[in-house]
């Protein structure tokens with residue numbers, strides 16, 4: 359037979375993860391396909407959870423575990439390693455950051471980097487199959503591509519991108535919308551009426567997103583909804599993660615009635631992050647500005663709030679933010695997000711930029727070109743590229759996509775200069791006057807685009 363040499367074919371490393379009935383102990387058998395990697399790595403918190411690791415069978419080479427790195431030497435081809443993880447989940451307080459290993463009622467959220475020891479380097483095309491052996495009645499939710507029940511391919515997102523694997527007694531729910539599939543896990547078994555309500559809420563949010571350019575921005579989305587005991591709104595905390603695939607995690611308070619969930623911006627905001635590729639730290643004006651714009655516009659387009667309410671929310675956001683951190687440009691504020699309250703200048707300054715760009719594109723093209731069209735171009739060419747973009751490159755790409763200089767020109771004026779982005783003039787051109795906190799529609803030179811911005815596509 360004349361075949362390709364073995365080194366040219368992609369490797370599929372196999373992980374078998376046996377979860378015990380406490381959900382906290384994982385017995386992981388890793389078998390490499392071909393040569394073993396030189397090392398396996400996990401997050402720097404992984405040593406807290408690792409109980410033991412050994413070659414299988416012992417004596418086939420050398421293994422040295424050093425903090426979050428396991429160094430492998432002298433292993434034969436197709437070697438195996440076995441390790442045991444005893445997770446130490448958080449049980450106190452409430453989650454206020456990204457992925458973490460946390461007990462939620464009877465179920466468990468795990469930060470993948472706490473327990474998954476992965477090859478430090480993988481060649482292009484190499485992949486990992488993860489097969490879960492679960493106790494009866496337990497399901498698994500992962501951001502990875504599912505190939506069979508409990509079996510996933512992790513793909514090649516950079517290993518430092520965080521993600522969550524959830525385990526529990528949930529029935530996985532699939533919500534299909536144009537261009538995408540949402541794989542929803544509801545943690546700690548909400549009662550049926552609440553579960554149905556939360557499902558309607560996620561579906562409405564996803565459909566609202568589709569109004570931006572006719573398709574959901576990602577093909578597969580892991581959605582994890584967990585209850586949270588604290589906070590004064592339906593969704594006190596939520597975030598997006600990208601490791602292994604796109605995911606959003608929402609912490610919800612089921613005591614709020616359905617209409618309050620439908621009016622809440624969090625789900626649409628988090629999903630709107632998916633219009634963007636993974637961006638550098640410090641580019642918060644773009645990372646948060648776009649979702650802050652669409653949390654209003656997409657909600658109006660999807661019928662979750664009336665257009666007047668969207669205009670009101672945006673005006674209020676701009677008006678409040680303009681007086682915060684006036685010594686910083688929006689760009690600079692984005693690099694100092696931790697400072698008290700400064701995030702508002704970043705989120706709303708970025709949103710004002712998006713409104714300005716959307717309107718400018720419409721004005722220049724007589725209404726035939728929009729911000730949504732520019733994002734659709736990005737969706738088709740390069741949304742899934744596996745590296746961190748710089749905002750400047752993304753802005754340049756938006757200009758290319760539209761054949762204009764709208765995005766880079768506005769970037770210089772609104773993001774790189776000190777005054778808060780000009781939004782009063784935009785409202786005037788759109789024929790929107792705010793009286794006593796409420797928008798009144800009047801004449802304006804670009805008033806024709808006022809409805810188009812908030813209308814379903």
Ligand SMILES: [Zn+2]
Nearest residue numbers: 627631646649
């Ligand atoms: Zn956000």
